[in-house]
Amino acid sequence: MTYDRAGFGLSGRTAAQLGIDDMAADLVAMVEAVVSDPFVLVAHSMGGLVARRAAEGLRPHLRGLLLLDPTPESAPVYDTFAHTARNVDRAMSVTQALVRSRSLARMVSGKIRRVYPADTYAAMLAEDFVPAGIAQTRKEFRAVAAAIPQLRAEPPALPSCPTVLLSASRPVKGRERQHAVIAEYQRRRVETLPDGRFEEVDSGHFIQAEQPGIVADRVGELLDRAPDRHSRSA
């Protein structure tokens, strides 16, 4: 199952500026409301920040954590993320205006269109590449910028469940050096865990779109892990 974070898609709009901890609290509460069986939590990119924070409150049914090219906040490339976020916010303010036009919305979402199935892209175009969607994305970017120093100062507890981190192998052209640093810090992070595994995947950042079979396999592996092994790692 999946969900729309508050402010996105079919979830209610939010006037407040939510932080990563709010998103984690929502995730925990949502899981408590709708999930009764052991489960694997899958998170992509900045979702990794949310998931790692949420994992603290998701025991004991959390069978595993699967992180897809997550944000490693300790990497030096995030030292200046507040500055980066301000620049991104300015760019997205332009995008927010542009996407009032559907043809321009299709243009600015071209990269997404190329990697996702048509029906998924159609939902994204309708829900995310509209002014309200871009406005919410800007809010979440601010949340990430605010969370990075907080998470560095107070890192989430190490997950006691098995954790698999899939790292995208293909950098964006011109960002190879930044990509290598991020991958290195992803690896370092997962290798500190009592039961963590780092795996490089032939993919760009959207691993779930480019390599859904690998993602499904790793989810299945984590679900199939023997309960006694889970207990030992807890």
Add this chain to the structure above:
Amino acid sequence: MRQAVGQAVQVNGRSVYVEESGRGADRVVLRPARDWDVPAGTRCFRCWRIEGDW
């Protein structure tokens, strides 16, 4: 999964929409656990909210 799936649930004073994998033609993620027959092109979960290549 409980009956709230496919609806918005109230959490922390906020409305959060939850979708079960395998339902809804345009909102689907990977198939439900234990039903791992994943053909090429299977839809995937929605975590694209922020592009990561800044």
